Amino acid sequence: MTLLQVSDLTVHAGPVPLVRGVSFAVERGERVGVIGESGSGKTLTALALLGLLDEGLRAGGGARLDGVPFDLLGAGDRELSTVRGRIAGMVFQEPMTALNPVMRVGPQVAETLRLHGTRPTRAAARDAAVGLLERLRLPDPERAARAYPHQLSGGQRQRGVLGMALANDPALLICDEPTTALDVTVQKDIVELITGLSDERDTAVLYISHDLALVASVCHRVLVMYGGRIVESGPVEQVLGSPSHPYTEALLAACDLSPGSHPRAIAGTVPAPADLPAGCVFRDRCAHADDACAQVPPAVAAGPGTTVACWHPRTAAAPVTAVPAPAEAPPAEASPAGDGPPLLAARRLTRRYTRPRRHPFAARAHFTALEEMDLELRAGQRLGVVGESGSGKTTLLRLLAGLDRPTGGSVERAGSGGLQVVFQDPMGSLDPRMRVRDIVAEPLPGRRSPAAAERVAELLASVGLPAQAADRYPHQFSGGQRQRIAIARALAPRPAVLLADEPVSALDVSVRAQILDVLRGVTAGGDMGLCVVSHDLGVIRYLCDTVIVMQNGKVVESGPVETVWNSPRHPYTEQLLQAVPVLGEALAGATGRQAATAEPTGAEALLEDGRGH
Template structure:
């Protein structure tokens, strides 16, 4: 006897007028099953999830069918009134950014209680709020009663994401959709959130649709995986089979781009995901595929389905790609040059608000007696959880804040530039790229100098005439790096430079940072919560906790033989994609 699937999606499409954004997406999901959806930004992952719950923006139209067990109508095309009976009760959604998912002027507990009361799970206000506190306790929030009384801005990123999970799970939904729920979180908080999702899925028999660009995370969480590109599914099947023996060239390319293991050389996928309406004829991936030939332009596309045995390509994947030279070897360790930047006993304390008028102020110590040294030709990584003092340290090094005690010294003639986490927030949207790149230069910069800088970060010279909004996230980060390099600084500081980028773009930006710092003999200091990025990019590492340095040394030594328990805890929390990995217990 076979059990009917909880969710059955057939021929799902999303259109913006006459332009197709998602096309012919079909899959099923059983109770208790966890299905991963992977692919680069612009592949259609989030649009697929939003279409299922009727959350598409105005101007977008969903077609096809999505049937949820227990719901008498088709989710696609249903009225907002009908879908409101499904959202939050039978299906919950966890969004990528909790600050936009939570009401900023409403306390967290009442937001969860509101969901309970709207769907009749708890009709009495006091009972609903008590249930909300109990749910936050089950989500392992410290002092759940205090967290329930807090506004979203008073909680950390991980605590806010637990609040969003509380809203999504309040009515015990049969389906949970998670859209990049841990992208901006550090590794230990990410592990906590993922453990909560998988634990609750197993405990409540909840089906999970898990969207992520982190292949290692999907491998550790999901039973099956869908690979999306250009708005359609190009490969699907059991997670072990798809990620260890990929049948589609795009899946293979994703795996090559995300490999940051020791000794590996991640290989970025050339080009970008084509814009909707500009997809190539024939195989949608052919313009970026290492195996493509002229016949790929006319042959109809085939989807790789590991369970059904179909193949992804019409011709064997040998030929051009097999003849490509191997990626260049990792460079040998560089000799350390002169000291460019020195921090001695840096301390930063912040005054808290007075608890009552005329009461003495309490102080919070964000950084306490931290010292470091950065030399020419070396790359230093700074890692630790949120609240460990990483960004405070970077701000002090950059001169964007003043220390309470301690000093920061730079060598004579050593210029310093910063690359921020969000390039869109650091680039003036009203300026053309040529003016943005030339801005740090004294006097007028020649077009040749701007073109040279754009070439150095892998952008075409004609990018100079365009505006920031006309570029992808990875391209904007390249612009930010080009601007930082313009005055030929000796020191480059980077704050989470790749945290919001998908795996292929991440590989491109890491290669840019390795290349420009290696060629110019610069000193690079990178703050990141991604330990794989630090392992690949840096020579030395500083591990921070609670505003203090708990361990430091060469990256290879610290990773291979961590001395501090906290460092071991961080490394144990990192999901690693090994081709011989053990995924979750196979789903029945």
């Protein structure tokens, strides 16, 4: 039974179309993935369905939700408020934009329950909110409920947002990069929760992600978007296993981080909506474009249940081969770490925090975020740090950067070379009142000089941003584009040490491939040391030569990346590696996928006692 029917959806900014003629349906209990590069229209499509578009944007077309007596795209805020959070829930990409920074997390979840009458009293709503946070694996859920958003890690904040979206057991759950900020083990738990909810309660899921392996492991069908249009759609195993559109093939080539592979960034950049070419929107970047592509391509059948908007589907008389990678040098290898003094050294580094008293006469509680540890980073070395949220990764990075004081031990930096940091949340690290050219030039001497302007243009191009991006403000970019700006700023003064906290977590697969090559390239000369914190183990394996694995503030394993990956000695390392979604394995299990029924996913416990529409 069809739950959501979208017909000819458009989104305009003035006269410029940002989303063009998007049509699709979602059945009850069906999970539909939406993939594509940043700027392809994925998030705008989702926001338009719930009336959450920014001021100045307008939606057209039609969108009907079963059981709702009005068209979603023509409804006002008063009507849509009866749908949001009750019949349709949404998990946003950046949790800090979805959470009230001056309101504790527990009351925010409880407010969702009370607004729709699911829990009519404050006490019942409060208890249910704590229960939700517990089932979403938030450590010490009572404390998390009392915390403000800034007091939680990025992954913990995202779990709070997911709790708000799931609180009223919605018929439709829209997930916009719901696991971007989560480590692999918690990501696995959250995905199992979402899929379990879908299977047990017939909840439909619209799942937006740049992680193709994750989409393959979660979804039944997939929509591939580019330039505000759907260019290919069909069953996951068909579209991602045997793609017909050259753009889908290029996305798959860009996401391959397997050993010995080289992810291939798609040539060029996504054009601005006003600059899209006539006809096939991908033709300016496609190796197979010809004169026919200047016309709007028809939607043609390309396999069982699959359609593709291209003159060259693989099923045509003249099948195409995989899109060749753009001409480029092989990925740069770092020079072996030298025998000289380390650029950065931590000796017996420790960090303990004192928690506030719960009442005036209570004893102060202490929390050890980082046990005594030693670390060295040498020129040419690429060091990866992995572990779950709360394992101490970001605490370590802040101490190395001098942004926090250690409780014990010391951090020493050699020489006069600078140190730069790329933070996990790009919006929180960019001044919203500055244009991009000034943000990137800020760490440069003579930042208004012609030399600085030339350096800014070079950096923007290296991270895949068009030259005109220099004139815009941070809020005018997607999350992935903002992260590219942050990386460009960090590289601007050519630092001796680069510390990166989840540097590619917000990026789509094509730009991720480009940024990873940039980061490898800047260390190739052997003058820079790179320390990367990431929950994406594939990124660490591709980018780094050594790795340390952290759990509960301790280093449980360390060594060369390939040694740790191929022969992990600690059970925790094995657990992390087993939680990583692998595209081939996900596609093999896509047909006839069933929700796991052993060991409860949390969905059954979550949806208790009268939670209904």
